[in-house]
Amino acid sequence: xxxxxxxxxxxxxxxxxxxxxxxxxxxxxxxxxxxxxxxxxxxxxxxxxxxxxxxxxxxxxxxxxxxxxxxxxxxxxxxxxxxxxxxxxxxxxxxxxxxxxxxxxxxxxxxxxxxxxxxxxxxxxxxxxxxxxxxxxxxxx
Amino acid sequence: xxxxxxxxxxxxxxxxxxxxxxxxxxxxxxxxxxxxxxxxxxxxxxxxxxxxxxxxxxxxxxxxxxxxxxxxxxxxxxxxxxxxxxxxxxxxxxxxxxxxxxxxxxxxxxxxxxxxxxxxxxxxxxxxxxxxxxxxxxxxxxxxxxxxxxxxxxxxxxxxxxxxxxxxxxxxxxxxxxxxxxxxxxxxxxxxxxxxxxxxxxxxxxxxxxxxxxxxxxxxxxxx
Amino acid sequence: xxxxxxxxxxxxxxxxxxxxxxxxxxxxxxxxxxxxxxxxxxxxxxxxxxxxxxxxxxxxxxxxxxxxxxxxxxxxxxxxxxxxxxxxxxxxxxxxxxxxxxxxxxxxxxxxxxxxxxxxxxxxxxxxxxxxxxxxxxxxxxxxxxxxxxxxxxxxxxxxxxxxxxxxxxxxxxxxxxxxxxxxxxxxxxxxxxxxxxxxxxxxxxxxxxxxxxxxxxxxxxxxxxxxxxxxxxxxxxxxxxxxxxxxxxxxxxxxxxxxxxxxxxxxxxxxxxxxxxxxxxxxxxxxxxxxxxxxxx
Numbered sequence: 001x002x003x004x005x006x007x008x009x010x011x012x013x014x015x016x017x018x019x020x021x022x023x024x025x026x027x028x029x030x031x032x033x034x035x036x037x038x039x040x041x042x043x044x045x046x047x048x049x050x051x052x053x054x055x056x057x058x059x060x061x062x063x064x065x066x067x068x069x070x071x072x073x074x075x076x077x078x079x080x081x082x083x084x085x086x087x088x089x090x091x092x093x094x095x096x097x098x099x100x101x102x103x104x105x106x107x108x109x110x111x112x113x114x115x116x117x118x119x120x121x122x123x124x125x126x127x128x129x130x131x132x133x134x135x136x137x138x139x140x141x
Numbered sequence: 142x143x144x145x146x147x148x149x150x151x152x153x154x155x156x157x158x159x160x161x162x163x164x165x166x167x168x169x170x171x172x173x174x175x176x177x178x179x180x181x182x183x184x185x186x187x188x189x190x191x192x193x194x195x196x197x198x199x200x201x202x203x204x205x206x207x208x209x210x211x212x213x214x215x216x217x218x219x220x221x222x223x224x225x226x227x228x229x230x231x232x233x234x235x236x237x238x239x240x241x242x243x244x245x246x247x248x249x250x251x252x253x254x255x256x257x258x259x260x261x262x263x264x265x266x267x268x269x270x271x272x273x274x275x276x277x278x279x280x281x282x283x284x285x286x287x288x289x290x291x292x293x294x295x296x297x298x299x300x301x302x303x304x305x306x307x308x309x310x311x312x313x314x315x316x317x318x319x320x321x322x323x324x325x326x327x328x329x330x331x332x333x334x335x336x337x338x339x340x341x342x343x344x345x346x347x348x349x350x351x352x353x354x355x356x357x358x359x360x361x362x363x364x365x
Numbered sequence: 366x367x368x369x370x371x372x373x374x375x376x377x378x379x380x381x382x383x384x385x386x387x388x389x390x391x392x393x394x395x396x397x398x399x400x401x402x403x404x405x406x407x408x409x410x411x412x413x414x415x416x417x418x419x420x421x422x423x424x425x426x427x428x429x430x431x432x433x434x435x436x437x438x439x440x441x442x443x444x445x446x447x448x449x450x451x452x453x454x455x456x457x458x459x460x461x462x463x464x465x466x467x468x469x470x471x472x473x474x475x476x477x478x479x480x481x482x483x484x485x486x487x488x489x490x491x492x493x494x495x496x497x498x499x500x501x502x503x504x505x506x507x508x509x510x511x512x513x514x515x516x517x518x519x520x521x522x523x524x525x526x527x528x529x530x531x532x533x534x535x536x537x538x539x540x541x542x543x544x545x546x547x548x549x550x551x552x553x554x555x556x557x558x559x560x561x562x563x564x565x566x567x568x569x570x571x572x573x574x575x576x577x578x579x580x581x582x583x584x585x586x587x588x589x590x591x592x593x594x595x596x597x598x599x600x601x602x603x604x605x606x607x608x609x610x611x612x613x614x615x616x617x618x619x620x621x622x623x624x625x626x627x628x629x630x631x632x633x634x635x636x637x638x639x640x641x642x643x644x645x646x647x648x649x650x651x652x653x654x655x656x657x658x659x660x661x662x663x
């Protein structure tokens with residue numbers, strides 16, 4: 001039997017302590033995921049800053065910052081006094097995925113530099129990763 | 142609002158410590174019963190128990206209600222309520238003294254009634270009964286002042302030891318003072334100047350201790 | 366009405382072995398302020414002064430627009446205070462305490478109190494002496510929360526608690542902030558709690574306030590830079606860097622006023638910036654305390 005968590009992860013928002021990134025980035029990512037998978041659709045109203053802070057168990061200022069950044073990226077739109085809703089630009093899901101990819105690539109580039117790898121080495125590793133993924137999918141088919 | 146919060150604090154103390162009243166009343170009633178057995182040893186034992194029950198309640202209330210409240214860190218809880226330190230002190234004095242006075246008046250009244258109706262000892266003993274009964278009352282104020290002002294368990298214990306060891310000494314002098322004991326065997330109470338002076342001094346001591354406590358508490362800077 | 370819930374101005378208090386040095390502190394309404402400091406830094410003294418329990422030697426204290434300690438009675442109607450060294454009456458049940466508080470405060474919310482009993486896993490019939498440490502803390506907090514006070518002042522609310530109890534309490538505190546008119550001040554040396562739930566942070570050490578600001582700005586300003594410095598090259602002293610440690614060709618620099626240009630400045634001096642890392646509040650706390658102690662001693 002699975003536990004249906006009601007108090008912990010009340011609204012599905014959670015902060016991973018193993019995640020070294022700032023809390024506001026984690027909140028941003030979780031909102032983007034909801035939009036990317038289609039749980040939150042274009043034009044849909046989203047929780048107020050204070051409500052989401054209470055649900056996620058984090059400070060108001062952290063959520064405020066996440067919303068500000070999301071607004072800057074065009075992911076959400078905030079009207080003074082009317083709350084926020086999911087932005088209406090077309091292809092938002094793809095755009096968010098692209099941003100996510102960029103973030104991961106930046107991380108890879110950082111690690112690569114740390115390990116002294118050149119662009120060719122990184123490229124080789126990326127190809128290898130793609131091959132592995134393709135192979136594992138074939139096995140399932 | 143002021144009256145209300147003091148009332149709340151008094152009611153709270155009453156709920157916390159009212160069993161002290163019942164215990165004292167029960168112990169005092171037993172002591173007065175023993176006094177009436179008819180033999181002289183029973184009278185001595187009964188009288189000693191009677192005074193001990195007054196002494197005990199005069200000690201337990203300041204220690205339990207004031208010293209322990211601080212020692213067990215309940216005071217921070219009380220002071221988080223909308224009260225000032227002066228209001229706290231007033232509520233504490235009223236509740237503690239009230240809980241002391243209720244059994245004290247009842248038992249002393251009952252003792253006088255026993256003397257008046259049962260004729261075990263002459264009525265002339267009533268002034269001495271009052272003099273001796275006032276001593277736990279003065280001791281109560283010494284301990285209450287020490288507990289409120291001194292703030293530590295040490296002060297409470299010191300005051301307790303000082304009072305307890307004084308009883309024997311003061312009893313010794315009182316019962317050997319011919320002016321005080323002269324009327325004890327008379328059929329009616331004798332209110333001579335010696336008796337009145339001692340009662341007056343006891344009363345004044347209690348009043349001074351009360352005034353001192355209120356004065357010092359109202360000037361305190363740090364309360365918890 | 367001022368929009369500050371708490372305002373301390375030049376507040377000092379002298380003890381025999383400790384001194385609170387003319388501290389200034391502002392807490393805007395509707396925010397959670399986390400007060401961080403080592404043991405004996407002055408957190409409890411500060412909190413007692415703003416509750417009116419201890420009178421300051423100098424300075425001005427205003428809480429919810431009331432001057433302390435003079436107007437403490439009026440202020441305390443709207444303050445909920447719970448501290449680590451506060452105990453309820455051992456021989457009495459939690460329910461007895463609840464009806465005592467309810468009889469005093471008209472704002473007591475019976476329905477919310479019942480919800481809290483359930484959420485915190487405590488029962489009204491239980492005597493306080495039978496409760497575990499965590500249950501006692503939750504009982505004291507329940508008594509405070511169910512009144513819905515405008516300002517919550519909590520001295521070390523999560524110290525010594527197990528993870529579940531800690532989590533329950535942090536949840537409840539963030540839930541309070543759904544109402545934008547309510548304010549929380551809580552002290553802790555558990556930096557992770559402070560990092561998660563507070564809007565603003567105040568660092569206190571040895572009776573002085575080292576820093577007090579917006580948490581997000583704060584976390585952004587502190588960064589750790591990992592540098593590779595070829596031998597023969599001197600690392601330049603740059604503004605915003607409070608400390609640097611070099612071992613051979615590697616060096617770690619700590620910035621307390623990071624700007625995006627900072628890595629470029631290092632690069633142009635011949636060093637190579639391997640990484641710019643975020644710091645946790647705990648790391649910042651330790652670095653900050655060390656730095657400020659050095660500054661005081663210098």
